[in-house]
Structures are given as C-alpha cells and as structure tokens.
Amino acid sequence: VAVHLDDLSTPALVIDADAFDRNLATMASVHPGARLRPHVKAHKCTPLAAAQRAMGHQSFTCATPREVVGMAASGMGDDLLLANETVDPVRLRAMADADAMVTVAVDSAETVRAAAANGITACLIDVNVGLPRCGVSPDRAGALADEARRTGLDVRGVMGYEGHLMMVPDRSERLAQVEAAMALLAAAHADVGGEIVSAGGTGTFDLHQRTSVNEVQAGSYALMDTHYGRQGLPFEQAVFVVGTVISRQDDWAVADVGLKALGMDHGNPSVVDGTVWFCSDEHVTFATERTVHVGERVMVVPAHVDPTMAMHEAAWLVRDGEVIDRWPIDLRGW
Numbered sequence: 001v002a003v004h005l006d007d008l009s010t011p012a013l014v015i016d017a018d019a020f021d022r023n024l025a026t027m028a029s030v031h032p033g034a035r036l037r038p039h040v041k042a043h044k045c046t047p048l049a050a051a052q053r054a055m056g057h058q059s060f061t062c063a064t065p066r067e068v069v070g071m072a073a074s075g076m077g078d079d080l081l082l083a084n085e086t087v088d089p090v091r092l093r094a095m096a097d098a099d100a101m102v103t104v105a106v107d108s109a110e111t112v113r114a115a116a117a118n119g120i121t122a123c124l125i126d127v128n129v130g131l132p133r134c135g136v137s138p139d140r141a142g143a144l145a146d147e148a149r150r151t152g153l154d155v156r157g158v159m160g161y162e163g164h165l166m167m168v169p170d171r172s173e174r175l176a177q178v179e180a181a182m183a184l185l186a187a188a189h190a191d192v193g194g195e196i197v198s199a200g201g202t203g204t205f206d207l208h209q210r211t212s213v214n215e216v217q218a219g220s221y222a223l224m225d226t227h228y229g230r231q232g233l234p235f236e237q238a239v240f241v242v243g244t245v246i247s248r249q250d251d252w253a254v255a256d257v258g259l260k261a262l263g264m265d266h267g268n269p270s271v272v273d274g275t276v277w278f279c280s281d282e283h284v285t286f287a288t289e290r291t292v293h294v295g296e297r298v299m300v301v302p303a304h305v306d307p308t309m310a311m312h313e314a315a316w317l318v319r320d321g322e323v324i325d326r327w328p329i330d331l332r333g334w
C-alpha cells in the first residue's frame, strides 16, 4: 500500500527526492569524483551517503568518530577523514580497528601522540585559516608535520576550513576572502607536503578554482537550509519537517514542530505560506494570509540542516507526495 506524505505521524523529517537528486547532480558536475569529499555531518545518514557515493564520490569527511565507524560498517570506508580533533583513546582505537582507511586531523602534539598511540596511521595537519576553532597556525604546520612523521604517522597533507567565510553576503568579497585564507593554507602545505589540500564547504564550493585546494568538504548542499538558501547558491531546499496544525486561534496557527525537532542556532525556521512568530519545545506558532485548519499539514523549513537531522531517528524520502523510502539517521551520537 502506498504511503502518502499525509499519512506520516508528525513531526516528520522529509526529503524531497527530486530536489535532492538535482543537488547531487549539480555538485558532481562542478566537483566530480574525489574533488568532492562530502561531509556526512550535514545528514548523519548512511543511505544518503550511499547516494553521494553512487554519484562518484568515494572519500568522505566526518566530524565524529561515530560517523567514521558507522561509515566503515556500511562499507563506505575507502577513504574517511575525521576532519576534527580527538584525544579519546577508545574512539581512536575504534576508528583504527574499523574496516576503513582512516585519516584524522591533528593540530597539536597531543593529538598527534594520541592518534599514533592508538593505531591510527594517517593524518592531515589541520591549519587555522581564520576561523577561531581547531587548526594550528600556518607557521607551525611544518614543525607539527615533522613531529607526526617522527611518531610514524603518514602525513597526507593539510586541511583548513574557512567556516567564517561561508556567509559573506557578496560573492566577489567572499571570493577575495577565500583566496586570502587559502593562501595561508598553501603556505602551510609547502612546509607540510603530502598530496591533499582539503577545505571548503557549501558556501564556498565554487570559489576554489584558483586556490590549491584539491578536495572540497561540502555537506549542506545535498539538503540545504534557509540560512544557505539566502546565498544564491545553485542548490534547492530538499529537506522539510512536516507538521500538523494542532491549534488555530485568532491571528495565528500552531503546528507540532518545535525546537526539539529543529536546529535553532541559525534562528527560527520558515513555514511555507506562513510567517513564523516563535518556536517553543513542541510548537511553532505562525501567522498565515489564508485560513489554515486544524489537522492540515504544514511544511517547516529548517534554518540549519545539520542539527535538525541529528534530532530525528529517520528521514522519509518522498517523490510526488508518496513515501518511497525510510532512511535511518544512523550516524548520530559521538
């Protein structure tokens, strides 16, 4: 029996299969094969990663050891990068023991030692290109690479995530800033050596033509959110949280999609055909020009895709209103 979108219990995480397919095709045409190292943190879903792999991308970026181990267990362990730092011996060992080629980011003597001591064999030197998060300063990258090699790690190259530039509104300004940041990464790479220069995200995916970056770590492009939707990128909104109107009062309606079903760090979600007033734990309160009725379905568009995905157990893949698959969000946790 065909399951329709309207049959799902809500809140329900829904992926528009056609928009998703177009997003994957658009990205693969710009960054085919290994030029893209899709970041699974954006979706935490192995069936979705398998769709990216079917587009030709066999190497993946992960943010947590759990993502690495889960990808390996799903047979997608050809080349997994933990683009993040960890000193946890148990999790490092779990990644080392996984059926995968695992590379971890390092930015300190401590992270180098922890990786080498727990069975990891390869690393990238994580370089600070302006985002005050992880990453060694460019002038210390070469010394850290020497240290990593002394411990026996294979230093495959560098990464440098320009996350602070994703939302620079003007494209030419964004391009100039990305090129300046990537000059820092190139200088570090000259001292570090190795094949890989890894950087980038959805907001800068097409700004690396003149940089030395040879793989882009974009993730959000596959599903998108309203935050990235404002940037004029060639990707479509492909994920929604479907809600049911549970109350209708004077000027407003209330649906059952609250902040426990949405990543809220980029602000309120949007409601198709409505204006969101606010979210509370289990509710979104919104106004509409037309009259909505209790029991009606509404499409809520998340402002930030990554944390939204992580709040749901599964996503429903929908084509022409019909549910065609259930994809578990199986890489949650750490």
Ligand SMILES: Cc1ncc(COP(=O)(O)O)c(C=O)c1O
Pocket (backbone or CB within 6 Å): 039, 042, 061, 083, 161, 163, 166, 199, 200, 201, 202, 203, 217, 218, 219, 220, 221
């Ligand atoms: C290390 C790293 N690389 C790449 C990305 C790119 O992700 P997105 O495509 O969602 O901008 C992120 C996102 O936070 C990240 O942390």
